[in-house]
Amino acid sequence: MTNIFKKIKLIDWFHRQDFGDEYGLQIIKTKKYSFIQTSVSWSEFASGPYFHVSMGQGRILGLIFFAHKFGFDLDIMAHTWIETHLQSDNEEQYDYTELV
DSSP states (O other): OOOGGGGOEEEEEEEEESSEEEEEEEEEEOSSEEEEEEEEEEEEEEEEEEEEEEOOSSEEEEEEEEEEEEEEEEEEEEEOOOHHHHOGGGGGGOOTTSOO
C-alpha cells in the first residue's frame, strides 16, 4: 500500500520565458489533478481584451483573462498542467524537431 501523501505537493511554482514571462503557482498538486492552478503572464505582443470562463473538460472552473500584454489564468479542481511544457529548464532535454 502506497502512502498517498508522498504523492501530493502542497505548493509548486514555475517560471517560463516564451514570447514574454509567465509565472505560475499550483496548490495541492498530484500527478493528475491540482486543486488550484494559476498563472500570470506579460507577453511581448499586445492583443485585444479576452475573457473566457469554462466548466467541464477536466476542470470545475477555468478563467482566462488577457488584455493588451497582461494575462491571467485560473483553474480550480483541474487536470495538472504538464510540467515538461511549462518549465523552460526542461525544454532542453526534449528534441521537438526529431521525426518519429
